[in-house]
Amino acid sequence: MTDRDVAYTDDEEMIDSLTIGRRVRQLRTERGMTLDDLGAAIGRAASQVSVIENGKREAKLSELQGLARALDVPLDRLLSTEAPTGRAALEISLERAQRGPLYASLGLPPLPVRKTLSDEAIGTILGLHAELERLHRERAATPEEARRANTELRRTMRRQDNYFAELEATAAELLGAVGHAGGPLSQRVASDLASHLGFTLHYVADLPSSTRSVTDLKNGRIYLPATGTGHDPRSALLQALASFALGEKEPRDYADFLRQRVETNYLSAAMLIPEKGAVDFLTAAKGRKQLSVEDLRDAFAVSYETAAHRFTNLATQHLGIPVHFLKVHESGTISKAYENDGAAFPTDVLGAVEGQLVCRKWSARQVFDVADRFSPYHQYTDKPKGTYWCTSSIQATAQGAFSVSVGTPFAHVKWFRGRDTANRQVSTCPDPECCRTAPVDLATKWESQSWPSARLQSSLLAAMPTGVFPGVDSTEVYEFLEAHSPR
Template identity: 65%
Template sequence: MTRNDAVVDHAEDMFDSLTIGRRIRAGRLARGMSLQALAERLGKAPSQVSVIENGRREIKVGELQQIARILEVSFDDLLRPEPPSKRAALEIALERAQRGTLYNSLALPELPVRKSLSDEAIETILKLHDELRRLHEERAATPEEARRANGQLRREQSQRGNYYPELERAARELLEAIGHRGGPISQRATAELAAHLGFTLHYVADLPHSTRSITDAEHHRIYLPLRPHATDPRSTVLQALAAHVLGKREPVDFGDLLRQRVETNYLAGAILIPEQGAVEFLTAAKDERALSVEDLRDEFSVSYEAAAHRFSNLATEHLGIPVHFIKVHPSGAILKAYQNDDVQFPSDALGTIEGQVVCRWWSARQVFGSEDRMSPYYQYTDKPAGTYWCTSRIESGSAGEFSISVGTRFADAKWFRGRDTQRRLSSTCPDPSCCREPADELSSRWRETAWPSARLNASLLAAMPNGTYTGVDRVAVLEFLDRHAPSA
């Protein structure tokens, strides 16, 4: 690679269309050149050049080099990160604010940045915007680090199709070590895997409430509850073993905690539903246009949620189908979510999805009204990003009921069983008129007489305990280990 090639590659990585656009405009005005003149030299329409100067589209390296020659400035000068003037800096800041999730959540019209808009007016708007952001962040001060880490992790999952080849390889090696020949992994095989890794399993009645399991690495013991929190007792054992295999220690921050949870759950899922057997099963189902999460569940004797998670791991990588996964509380609040099919989950002003209320017309909420809890629930939904097909099912856990949904774009629904459903609804969320605002007649009828008593979540006012990122009662854990440690 030549030095010029390296400069171009670096330039593509560092492009900031807003700053570059303002530097182009400043260079043009410094030469006394009109927009029309620059457009003619570039062989473009003035409107196309205006879009570039306003940072409305990214500019290609070749275009930027051509503009630099016309304006008689260096290529590097146009790439300088600082705005060309104080006014340009204010305009850039305002443009960025308007493109952010906070501004968009306010449902305000776009404010054109014109010469008539004074510097003082822009500064006032920016200060108000910054204060709103500060208040939002202050309101969510305790979980903010976790929210940011979760958002970053979710973006990574989406970019890689929720597929982790290194974890698939680790699962394959573990299964080969115990001679697993395919199909569901039994509880006996799970115990054999623990023994292979040097651990004994101990089921106790006094496991601290804040834990799912406790691993004693010194004595190679894994302590598990007599009454497992999970519906599948294998999953708790496999998650503990996965943490050992991956060399996980107590998390040092929220990001570490969330990544550990994702990786250990993934490895456990890859052991419960081995990649090779699952891909063969799903490929055959796709060939017959009969893909079904229920069938994957039954084939490998796992919960519907585990099958749906695993399907999201394999669908894009091996079947070429982008999908989304969503777990929803009966109230409509999102508990977990993943997508790489461009479906638009609701989010707050800071981009957080978990805890937001999903549209009542989505299948994730419509399924709660279905009287048939045995059969799969299928639905097409016309959404702002397009039409999506979804299959949903209600599951129960220690915290009550929740729905699990797997969906995909209309074009990929042809591969799934249930694609012939006639159930089709429309959602315009986040438009409030879709389902978040009551009808006028209802508002008028009950405005003065309705007063609901809210159920206050215990976690609403509670901060994470000092000194921990997990919420685990460390004193209880250490006392437990000391109480159960084998005598010398």
């Protein structure tokens, strides 16, 4: 065994000098030995033994062998990774915390670990330190974690052509249970779904501002806003019911939160636009070469965005048409995106598209320059990977205007209404010369004479809020439920 071997157990787990030191102290005390006694037995000064016991210096192999002989124990016992006692485990954790960079950054004096310091006090200090570590770790890791999770989720959606058969089956089962025969889903049928799942609906004026609905699982109640919010009132209810029907549990991490959001949104959309009726409608439209997101929207009385999402769910699976989807803020940044048709979205180094700027020449940006915001905008765009056709529409929200676009490669445009558009652009992005590099004459004149102040979209760039359900004030929700709980 070498000095290097002393630092590791057989399973390569690092041996902590604090643990070794506490074990030496425990064994010395059990044997009634003083520091001087043990020091004399191994040929070291008492102060050197004290340094080892306090974990301030790693013992050499020869010293550990001498300590084992003096204490009459096998060497393996000294090298055990387990703390000798529960109290010792607390003291070791406290010492380790104080030696870490987080504690050092706080500028606090060291806290001596004395016998008078109770186990409860040490536990409280360790709990506070752990929470500080969690907050620092979350602030440092969450933006990257969120972007990685978004990237992986989009890959999963692409592999499945954004079609989830099990969710389609669940939607059909739920709609069948309340006798919905097809066509637009009325508010009454949505209420029947709530009753079928064991819930009563309560419309309130004081719904927490961070929520669209609140479900009281204990009392079988769903709380919804009493006044209009600008959203389809059925959507919030169906999403709440979808979470329950899918048996969702508290999300473990941001990736789990994203997955749950996608599944509940998918299921609620599948109830608003049932698969069978939608496929029959779209198949007939394809036969007439008149596919249109607007027609799907009007046939099922939903929002344009819901219809566009639902089209991407069904287009490849049932119509054999690859598609892409974009929701873009008026600033040009991507809010949501999906593709299985090779459309090359701008990405960051992690592969995430959220928050990236869309080419100015794409339909998703060009539509903002069109005066007529009631009619759909159609455009062909020649891109490095080929020519794509897109249809875009604008929707106004409290966060500003967004364009919602659905597109397909040129080979499939023959099935769509709007294919005869004369609008055409050429995009060479990500080449900066396409739309991000200013003309030479303007750049020469203004590049050293201007200082713009950027307006960043905090919702796209900020770290995810803390809490089990990101963005939701749990205290506010709990106080709301307590106030409305039936007495």
